[in-house]
Amino acid sequence: MEVLKIATAGSVDDGKSTLIGRLLYDTKSLTDDKLEAIERTSKQKGYDYLDFSLATDGLVAEREQGITIDVAHIYFSTATKSYIIADTPGHVEYTRNMVTGASTSQAAIILIDARKGVIEQTNRHFFINNLLRIKDVIVAINKMDLVNFSEDAYNDIKADFEELMGKRDYQDQKITFIPVSALKGDNVVNRSQNMDWYTGQTLLEHLEELDLQDIYNVGTPRFPVQYVIRPKTEEFHDFRGFAGKVYGGELSVGDEVVVLPSMTRSKIKAIYFYDTEYQTAPRRSSVTITLEDEVNVSRGDMLVKVGDLPIIDKQLTATISWMDSNQLTVGGKYVLQHGVNKTLAKVDAIDHKIHPDYSGIEENVSSLNMNDIAKVRLRLNKPIFYDRFKEHRTNGSFIIIDSRTNHTAGVGFIE
Amino acid sequence: MSTLAEEIKNPFTLTAPERPNANALEHEAIYILREVAAQFERPVLLFSGGKDSITLVRLAQKAFWPAKIPFPLMHIDTGHNFPETIEFRDKLVEELGVELIVRNVQDSIDQGKVVEETGKYASRNILQTTTLLDAIEEFKFDACIGGARRDEEKARAKERIFSVRDDFGQWDEKNQRPELFDMLNGQIEMGQNVRVFPISNWTELDVWSYIQKENIEIPSIYFAHKRNTFLRDGLIWSAEDGVVFRAEDEKVEERIVRFRTVGDMSCTAAVESYADTIDKVVSEIRDSKISERGARIDDKRSEAAMEKRKQQGYF
Structure with a gap:
C-alpha cells in the first residue's frame, strides 16, 4: 500500500485537530472505543457537538490548555493509501516542530480560519512548507460555516494567499484551495451541501489522487554507508557488505561506482536484500551492496555512480x-x-x-x-x-x- | 518489468524479481536498526514474546544478514506470562543463536524494591519498570530497542524514534529532540540511554500483514482457542487463579477466544474470535471496530494512564 505523510499547519483555534478528527471520523477510522471516549468526554464538557480534537491531542498538558504542543502522528487508511498525518503546532514559538514535521512529509495542509483570513502565522506556515520544498500544498479555508459559506469570503482569502505565492522561492510547488468546515464536515471527506459554488475536490479526494511517484523528489543516486557487515563465518568468510539506504535514484549490479572520500573506483558486484540477490536497488530501499574489488569502506563513506559526483x-x-x-x-x-x-x-x-x-x-x-x-x-x-x-x-x-x-x-x- | 510506482502501490502482489519489495515501512525499520548497531556500544532488543517484538527480530535478521543479529535479546519476565509465549521465546532464541537475557519481576519483589499490587485489578505490568531500569544499569545498555508503535495510544503518538531517557529512565516529553529527514541523533551522556522504536510508523494491521506475508511464526495464543474465562467490565479475562484476581461471583466459562496483544496475563483481555489462521486474523483486524489497546486494562485506569507510566520509565 502507498504511504503518504502529510504535515499540517494552522494557528491556535484554526481547528486543525478538529479537521484531523473529522478525517478520521468520516473515513470510519475511529474505532468504537475511541468514539465512545470522545462522546463521553464531549458530553462531560457540555458540548452539543463531538469534540474531535480529543482524538489527536495526546498529552495531558495539551488537554489542560486545549492546544497541541508537539508533533503527533496520526494514522488512517483508505482502500488506496495509508496516511500518516504529522500534526504540528502552529504558534510562533514552535516553528521548529513545523520544520520537523515537514521534513519527513510529502504533502502539507495549511489551515486558515475563514473569519480571520491570511494572518502573519499563515505567512510562516507557507514559508516553511516552501523552504522544505513540499511538492503539494493544500490551503484549507476552514470554519466556512461561520461566514455563511460565502464565496466572496473564500475568494478574498484566496486572493490574499495568491499574493503571498508571488514571494515564494520554490515556484514549482502545487497549491490547491479548498473551502471546508471541519466541525460540520463540509468538503473534508464528503462534498458540501452548503457550497454549490465550489466545484473542486474535497480534501480527501485530492489526497487520494496524489501520485507518489511524482511527489518524491528525484535526483542522482547516493548511497551513504551506514554499517559494514562482516559475518566472519565459514560460509561467508570473505563477505564484506556495505549496508545503507539508497537515495535519489537507483543502483544496479554492474554499475561503476566511486567510493567517497577515497575516490576509489569499483563495480557493484551484488545487491542483497536479506538473503536474496537483486539486480537493482530502488530509491529508498535499505540494501546491502558488495563490490568487485577489495576497497576500504567504512561508515560515513558514500558510493556514487562514476560521472555523478556530488x-x-x-x-x-x-x-x-x-x-x-x-x-x-x-x-x-x-x-x-x-x-x-x-x-x-x-x-x-x-x-x-x-x-x-x-x-x-x-x-x-x-x-x-x-x-x-x-x-x-x-x-x-x-x-x-x-x-x-x-x-x-x-x-x-x-x-x-x-x-x-x-x-x-x-x-x-x-x- | 513493473515500475517503482506500481510496486509502491502493490508491494505484496507486484514485486518484480529484479528488485526487492517496496514496503517503505520495512526499509525504514531496517535503516533504524542499522543506525542503532552503528551508533551505540551496548544495544539490546527488548523481547516480550509478543507479535511486535517478534516482528522486530525478523527485521533485525534482515538488517544484518548474513551476519547474526549484533545485539542480545532481553525479556523482562513478570512471572505472569502465558506459558505458550515462553516456550516460543526459547525456541526462537535457539534458532537465531543469539544471547537471551532474562530478568524477573519476582526478584525485584523479593528484594523489596517494588510491592506487589493487591485487589481486583492487581497487575505486575507497572512493576516491570523497576526491573527494566535495574537491568539497563546492570548491563550498561545504551540503547533499548522496543516494538512500540505510535498508533497504539495517544501519548505514544508523540514518541520519537530515538527517545532519550535520563539516569532515572524518565521521559521528558516537552524536551524531545527534533528528528529531521532520516537523520537520527544518538549522542548521549554517560548514564543516559535511548529507547529505539523501529516500527513507530506501523499500524496494527501493518504488523499483521507483515507476519502474514513473511510467514512468521507467532505464539499460539494469537489464534482462536478454547480457554476458561470470566467476564468483567465487558472484557474477557483468563481464569488463571493465583495470577488474575477473580471474585467469587465472577463465573468461569469456556469460550473460544484469541489475544490481540500479549502482555502480562493479569492485564491482557481476550476477544471472542474464530480466527484460527493468520489469514483469518488479518481479515478480522481489517474489519475490527475495537482498537487494540481497548483490551488493555492498564490504559483504562485513567485518560492519562500511558503518559504517566512513560514519564516513570515504562516502555
Missing part, C-alpha cells in the same frame, strides 16, 4: 533553522551530521536572518535564537559530499548537534 567541500553556505534554547553564535563549534556522516563545524559568519513571515531580512546578526532562520556560512574539519538542497532533499540537508548538550540544535539546507 560537491566535495569543507565550506558551505546553508539556510539554517535553529531549534535550541542555546544560541547559535558566530565562531561557535558544533557537530554536523550529514546523513550518517559526522564532522566538526565552525560558524564562520551569519550572512543575514530571514523573517519567515516574508517581511524581509536582517543583517549584522551575531547569534541565532530558537525558531530563527538564517543564511549561515560553515567551515568543516573534513570535506563532506553533498548536493544542493534544491537538487537533492536528502543529500542537501544536515543537522547540527550541540556537543555540550547532545541536543539536535538545528537543521541546515545547503545552498
Whole structure:
C-alpha cells in the first residue's frame, strides 16, 4: 500500500485537530472505543457537538490548555493509501516542530480560519512548507460555516494567499484551495451541501489522487554507508557488505561506482536484500551492496555512480533553522551530521536572518535564537559530499548537534 | 518489468524479481536498526514474546544478514506470562543463536524494591519498570530497542524514534529532540540511554500483514482457542487463579477466544474470535471496530494512564 505523510499547519483555534478528527471520523477510522471516549468526554464538557480534537491531542498538558504542543502522528487508511498525518503546532514559538514535521512529509495542509483570513502565522506556515520544498500544498479555508459559506469570503482569502505565492522561492510547488468546515464536515471527506459554488475536490479526494511517484523528489543516486557487515563465518568468510539506504535514484549490479572520500573506483558486484540477490536497488530501499574489488569502506563513506559526483567541500553556505534554547553564535563549534556522516563545524559568519513571515531580512546578526532562520556560512574539519538542497532533499540537508548538550540544535539546507 | 510506482502501490502482489519489495515501512525499520548497531556500544532488543517484538527480530535478521543479529535479546519476565509465549521465546532464541537475557519481576519483589499490587485489578505490568531500569544499569545498555508503535495510544503518538531517557529512565516529553529527514541523533551522556522504536510508523494491521506475508511464526495464543474465562467490565479475562484476581461471583466459562496483544496475563483481555489462521486474523483486524489497546486494562485506569507510566520509565 502507498504511504503518504502529510504535515499540517494552522494557528491556535484554526481547528486543525478538529479537521484531523473529522478525517478520521468520516473515513470510519475511529474505532468504537475511541468514539465512545470522545462522546463521553464531549458530553462531560457540555458540548452539543463531538469534540474531535480529543482524538489527536495526546498529552495531558495539551488537554489542560486545549492546544497541541508537539508533533503527533496520526494514522488512517483508505482502500488506496495509508496516511500518516504529522500534526504540528502552529504558534510562533514552535516553528521548529513545523520544520520537523515537514521534513519527513510529502504533502502539507495549511489551515486558515475563514473569519480571520491570511494572518502573519499563515505567512510562516507557507514559508516553511516552501523552504522544505513540499511538492503539494493544500490551503484549507476552514470554519466556512461561520461566514455563511460565502464565496466572496473564500475568494478574498484566496486572493490574499495568491499574493503571498508571488514571494515564494520554490515556484514549482502545487497549491490547491479548498473551502471546508471541519466541525460540520463540509468538503473534508464528503462534498458540501452548503457550497454549490465550489466545484473542486474535497480534501480527501485530492489526497487520494496524489501520485507518489511524482511527489518524491528525484535526483542522482547516493548511497551513504551506514554499517559494514562482516559475518566472519565459514560460509561467508570473505563477505564484506556495505549496508545503507539508497537515495535519489537507483543502483544496479554492474554499475561503476566511486567510493567517497577515497575516490576509489569499483563495480557493484551484488545487491542483497536479506538473503536474496537483486539486480537493482530502488530509491529508498535499505540494501546491502558488495563490490568487485577489495576497497576500504567504512561508515560515513558514500558510493556514487562514476560521472555523478556530488560537491566535495569543507565550506558551505546553508539556510539554517535553529531549534535550541542555546544560541547559535558566530565562531561557535558544533557537530554536523550529514546523513550518517559526522564532522566538526565552525560558524564562520551569519550572512543575514530571514523573517519567515516574508517581511524581509536582517543583517549584522551575531547569534541565532530558537525558531530563527538564517543564511549561515560553515567551515568543516573534513570535506563532506553533498548536493544542493534544491537538487537533492536528502543529500542537501544536515543537522547540527550541540556537543555540550547532545541536543539536535538545528537543521541546515545547503545552498 | 513493473515500475517503482506500481510496486509502491502493490508491494505484496507486484514485486518484480529484479528488485526487492517496496514496503517503505520495512526499509525504514531496517535503516533504524542499522543506525542503532552503528551508533551505540551496548544495544539490546527488548523481547516480550509478543507479535511486535517478534516482528522486530525478523527485521533485525534482515538488517544484518548474513551476519547474526549484533545485539542480545532481553525479556523482562513478570512471572505472569502465558506459558505458550515462553516456550516460543526459547525456541526462537535457539534458532537465531543469539544471547537471551532474562530478568524477573519476582526478584525485584523479593528484594523489596517494588510491592506487589493487591485487589481486583492487581497487575505486575507497572512493576516491570523497576526491573527494566535495574537491568539497563546492570548491563550498561545504551540503547533499548522496543516494538512500540505510535498508533497504539495517544501519548505514544508523540514518541520519537530515538527517545532519550535520563539516569532515572524518565521521559521528558516537552524536551524531545527534533528528528529531521532520516537523520537520527544518538549522542548521549554517560548514564543516559535511548529507547529505539523501529516500527513507530506501523499500524496494527501493518504488523499483521507483515507476519502474514513473511510467514512468521507467532505464539499460539494469537489464534482462536478454547480457554476458561470470566467476564468483567465487558472484557474477557483468563481464569488463571493465583495470577488474575477473580471474585467469587465472577463465573468461569469456556469460550473460544484469541489475544490481540500479549502482555502480562493479569492485564491482557481476550476477544471472542474464530480466527484460527493468520489469514483469518488479518481479515478480522481489517474489519475490527475495537482498537487494540481497548483490551488493555492498564490504559483504562485513567485518560492519562500511558503518559504517566512513560514519564516513570515504562516502555
